Amino acid sequence: MELQVGIADYKLGSSPVKIVTYGLGSCVGVSFYEPRLKLGALLHIMLPDSTQFSGKLKPEKFADTGIPLVVRELEKQGAxxxxxxxxxxxxxxxxxGPGAQTVMNIGERNIEMCRKVIARMGLKLVAEDVGGNKGxxxxxxxxxxxxxxxxxxxxVKVI
Known part of the structure; x- marks a missing residue:
């Protein structure tokens, strides 16, 4: 069985489920895996920082709110x-194009914020395949x- 994760979304699943997200450009996918339970989650983050926005926000859209949300959901499942x-x-x-590197580098900002949140929460970042210019x-x-x-x-690579 396969679960699909859209942009600004996440899914939880346990073995033998595969969880997939397509179209990671500047967005960052963060996977979480609990080996004892064979329980996993995949989060598709669109932007780094929710504090730059106001109003009702979808926490899954942002690194600073999405990562803690998914960890809480996994803990509810016993992780x-x-x-x-x-x-x-x-x-x-x-x-x-001109100025794109400094103004529009959402990808790099997403990577940096994910690393910060992961470290702040005391999580183990065991592998990554980030950056570059390909989806x-x-x-x-x-x-x-x-x-x-x-x-x-x-x-194709396995990490």
């Missing part, structure tokens, strides 16, 4: 925060905790 293996994929520089698909296998990364251009 131990100290056992979670976290992997990060995406954060590409998808815009080019990615991310697939979490809840049977093993492996993450398959498919990069545009027929490149």
């Amino acid at each position: 131990r925060k100290s056992s979670l293996e976290v992997k990060m994929v995406g954060g590409a520089q998808m815009f080019s 990615r698909t991310m697939i979490l296998d809840t049977a093993t905790g492996n993450v398959t990364v498919k990069i545009i251009g027929n490149i």
Whole structure:
């Protein structure tokens, strides 16, 4: 069975489910895996920081609110925060042209904020495939905790 995660969304699943998110450009996918329970989650983050916005916000959209939300949901299912293996994929520089590097580098800002939140929460970031300028698909296998990364251009790797 496969669960699909949209932009600014997350899904939880347990073995033998595979959780997939497509179209990671500047967005970052963050997977969480609890090996004892064979329980996983995949979060598709769009922006780094919710404090730059006002009104009713979707927490899954932002690194600073989405990561804590998913960890809480996993803990409700019996996961131990100290056992979670976290992997990060995406954060590409998808815009080019004058000023794009400094003004529009949402991908790099997403990567930095994810790393900060992961560290602040005391989570273990065990692998990442981030940056560059190509889109990615991310697939979490809840049977093993492996993450398959498919990069545009027929490149496939397992992290």
